[in-house]
Amino acid sequence: MYLEGLSKSQKLPKEKGKHFDLVHCGKFADLVKLFEPANHPLTDKPIAGEFFLKDQINLTGMQVSFGTMPAGAAVPFNHKHRHNEELYIFIGGDGQIQIDGHTFSVHEGTAVRVSPEGKRSWRNTGSTNLNYIVIQAKENSLGKDIEDGKPCHSQPKWE
Amino acid sequence: MYLEGLSKSQKLPKEKGKHFDLVHCGKFADLVKLFEPANHPLTDKPIAGEFFLKDQINLTGMQVSFGTMPAGAAVPFNHKHRHNEELYIFIGGDGQIQIDGHTFSVHEGTAVRVSPEGKRSWRNTGSTNLNYIVIQAKENSLGKDIEDGKPCHSQPKWE
Numbered sequence: 211m212y213l214e215g216l217s218k219s220q221k222l223p224k225e226k227g228k229h230f231d232l233v234h235c236g237k238f239a240d241l242v243k244l245f246e247p248a249n250h251p252l253t254d255k256p257i258a259g260e261f262f263l264k265d266q267i268n269l270t271g272m273q274v275s276f277g278t279m280p281a282g283a284a285v286p287f288n289h290k291h292r293h294n295e296e297l298y299i300f301i302g303g304d305g306q307i308q309i310d311g312h313t314f315s316v317h318e319g320t321a322v323r324v325s326p327e328g329k330r331s332w333r334n335t336g337s338t339n340l341n342y343i344v345i346q347a348k349e350n351s352l353g354k355d356i357e358d359g360k361p362c363h364s365q366p367k368w369e
Numbered sequence: 370m371y372l373e374g375l376s377k378s379q380k381l382p383k384e385k386g387k388h389f390d391l392v393h394c395g396k397f398a399d400l401v402k403l404f405e406p407a408n409h410p411l412t413d414k415p416i417a418g419e420f421f422l423k424d425q426i427n428l429t430g431m432q433v434s435f436g437t438m439p440a441g442a443a444v445p446f447n448h449k450h451r452h453n454e455e456l457y458i459f460i461g462g463d464g465q466i467q468i469d470g471h472t473f474s475v476h477e478g479t480a481v482r483v484s485p486e487g488k489r490s491w492r493n494t495g496s497t498n499l500n501y502i503v504i505q506a507k508e509n510s511l512g513k514d515i516e517d518g519k520p521c522h523s524q525p526k527w528e
Binding site for chain 2: 227233234270271272274286289294295306322324329333345349351361364367368369
């Protein structure tokens with residue numbers, strides 16, 4: 211159903227330092243170019259693709275994917291999770307998400323949290339690609355600190 | 370520096386169920402409309418805004434914000450974190466991020482992981498708003514399961 215192994219992803223421009231990793235993935239409307247075009251062998255419908263960031267930039271607290279779904283495509287099954295909360299952020303196109311049998315329209319700027327046990331699926335109801343970002347993090351893992359960030363004494367030095 | 374208390378955010382359309390919360394935040398190019406326009410009282414420069422999702426949709430494993438920074442704006446300080454890994458996903462506009470003194474260009478599709486101890490700041494170098502999503506999750510909190518998701522026996526029923 212999904213294309214997760216992406217030969218082209220190896221060639222994305224990257225930067226790396228002691229405390230960071232950076233990758234330039236390109237414009238979201240071009241996401242589909244990261245994937246080899248393909249139809250599902252059984253349904254002959256176009257296949258949704260997800261580009262996973264975790265191994266690209268060494269994430270340790272979350273899995274994140276950029277997803278794209280061509281017009282006419284749908285995830286043909288529900289899925290749930292074992293331990294991870296999921297957040298879907300839709301960034302372009304028009305679609306629907308179904309959770310535990312409840313169906314909602316989604317479009318740019320729609321954010322949906324789903325608990326591990328929620329049964330979820332989604333589809334593209336528009337005429338363009340449906341693009342989205344999916345974030346997984348362990349449920350209840352976030353610390354109770356209201357503010358985890360703290361300012362440094364140093365200031366940025368822009369050239 | 371930041372505007373975090375957003376009166377208009379109260380009015381965003383939402384949906385809620387046992388295992389999910391959904392919010393429609395609107396188009397990213399309109400993000401700035403979620404914030405009251407303001408200049409920094411000391412510098413008189415435009416203020417960057419961040420719209421935090423955690424309390425909007427009851428996230429438990431991550432904090433996520435939609436950010437927007439007007440042309441000419443910059444975060445005037447470095448910051449680091451106590452426990453959380455941060456991921457910056459840039460979704461529109463042109464800017465730079467600086468981490469531990471290293472400066473990189475960022476634009477749509479750039480994803481940057483920063484460890485808690487990395488000193489970071491960013492600025493808008495373009496003529497339009499710089500829009501981005503920032504995700505925080507506890508460093509090293511993600512389980513080692515390669516695949517946390519599992520398919521359900523049920524299928525989605527689209528009307």
